[in-house]
Amino acid sequence: MIPLVDLGAQYAVIRDELQRAVDDVFQSGTFVLGPQAKAFETEFAAACGVPYAVGVGNGTDALTLALRALDVGPGHEVIVPASSFVATAEAVCLVGARPIFADVSPETLTLTPAAAAACVTQRTRAIIAVHLYGHPAEMDALEVLARQHGLALVEDAAQAHGARFRGMPVGSLGTAACFSFFPSKNLGAPGDAGIVVTNDSLLAQRVRRLANHGRGAGEKYTHAVVGTNSRLDEIHAACLRVKLGRLTGWNQRRRAIAQRYDARLRAHPALTLQVVSPQAEPVYHLYVIRTARRDELAKKLARRGIATGVHYPAPLHLLEAFAGLGYRRGDFPVSERAAAEVLSLPMYPEMTDRQVDEITNAISQILEDTIS
Numbered sequence: 426m427i428p429l430v431d432l433g434a435q436y437a438v439i440r441d442e443l444q445r446a447v448d449d450v451f452q453s454g455t456f457v458l459g460p461q462a463k464a465f466e467t468e469f470a471a472a473c474g475v476p477y478a479v480g481v482g483n484g485t486d487a488l489t490l491a492l493r494a495l496d497v498g499p500g501h502e503v504i505v506p507a508s509s510f511v512a513t514a515e516a517v518c519l520v521g522a523r524p525i526f527a528d529v530s531p532e533t534l535t536l537t538p539a540a541a542a543a544c545v546t547q548r549t550r551a552i553i554a555v556h557l558y559g560h561p562a563e564m565d566a567l568e569v570l571a572r573q574h575g576l577a578l579v580e581d582a583a584q585a586h587g588a589r590f591r592g593m594p595v596g597s598l599g600t601a602a603c604f605s606f607f608p609s610k611n612l613g614a615p616g617d618a619g620i621v622v623t624n625d626s627l628l629a630q631r632v633r634r635l636a637n638h639g640r641g642a643g644e645k646y647t648h649a650v651v652g653t654n655s656r657l658d659e660i661h662a663a664c665l666r667v668k669l670g671r672l673t674g675w676n677q678r679r680r681a682i683a684q685r686y687d688a689r690l691r692a693h694p695a696l697t698l699q700v701v702s703p704q705a706e707p708v709y710h711l712y713v714i715r716t717a718r719r720d721e722l723a724k725k726l727a728r729r730g731i732a733t734g735v736h737y738p739a740p741l742h743l744l745e746a747f748a749g750l751g752y753r754r755g756d757f758p759v760s761e762r763a764a765a766e767v768l769s770l771p772m773y774p775e776m777t778d779r780q781v782d783e784i785t786n787a788i789s790q791i792l793e794d795t796i797s
């Protein structure tokens with residue numbers, strides 16, 4: 426059996442370090458708003474090349490709190506790619522604004538700057554660029570567009586910890602960036618966790634206040650605004666600190682696995698592989714191929730003990746949750762076709778080259794079998 430991800434294989438390597446880190450937190454008696462979260466914020470901000478980071482409860486909260494801190498709310502529009510995980514658009518709705526979907530590039534499935542430009546109106550306040558599957562969006566053109574219209578540019582970097590664009594780490598490319606540490610992400614906590622990073626000290630202060638019941642630094646029962654409770658727990662932060670030290674190595678291994686997949690699948694006429702844009706250094710949160718025979722291929726791989734996933738089976742504008750926005754099938758052809766064709770193959774740093782070969786051999790056999 427080859428799973429899509431194998432967190433057990435990772436745990437086996439770092440078990441002692443994690444257990445010591447967790448034990449230290451229990452010994453300290455501080456579980457929320459303590460030194461581990463503070464230290465992790467400093468270390469993660471440094472990894473992103475920015476001065477400020479605010480740990481929060483999860484990636485969806487990171488997006489929601491960043492939008493609130495940017496004063497995005499009712500009457501406002503936020504441009505969002507039609508290909509993403511639901512949370513990107515959910516966050517826009519949660520602050521009372523309206524997501525405006527735009528199509529993505531057929532090469533990288535990230536937001537097309539031209540499509541985003543066509544969506545700008547008087548009500549637009551922000552663009553959310555999603556670094557889908559760990560491949561950075563076209564941040565230079567999006568930055569120009571945002572600057573021209575005075576819009577905030579928010580990075581949804583939930584799948585892209587450690588990725589780079591023109592040599593710059595994601596997290597440093599917009600007004601603010603939001604990360605998730607859901608367990609299966611490239612950097613994962615033992616539960617839900619997230620973070621907002623930014624170059625803007627005032628914005629960081631506002632996120633921190635909103636995430637902590639509207640309290641400012643050092644305040645206990647002073648609540649200047651209606652906030653919420655969304656903080657990075659000490660146990661999560663302590664574990665994330667252990668893992669952050671290994672992220673670069675894990676991402677390197679992900680890239681090597683992706684290169685091996687690429688080399689062995691490239692010749693297949695039935696498959697479309699992800700294109701890496703020349704400015705991008707992706708981190709392959711997912712390794713995704715596209716084929717018109719997706720469902721058949723997934724079923725036959727499963728029979729051979731090879732797990733796969735579909736990220737995601739429907740573009741955002743066709744989800745029932747957003748039916749009220751009035752979009753229809755046909756509105757975003759690239760995103761719609763991707764949803765019908767994408768297939769995620771097993772991808773985790775502990776995978777062996779032999780497992781990759783087993784998977785690519787199985788794919789070749791399945792595709793050749795049914796042609797003849």
Ligand SMILES: *Cc1c(COP(=O)(O)O)cnc(C)c1O
Binds near residue numbers: 484619
């Ligand atoms: C995982 C993910 C999120 C949400 O993160 P959670 O921590 O699960 O709330 C947002 N956007 C994208 C692209 C994601 O992959």
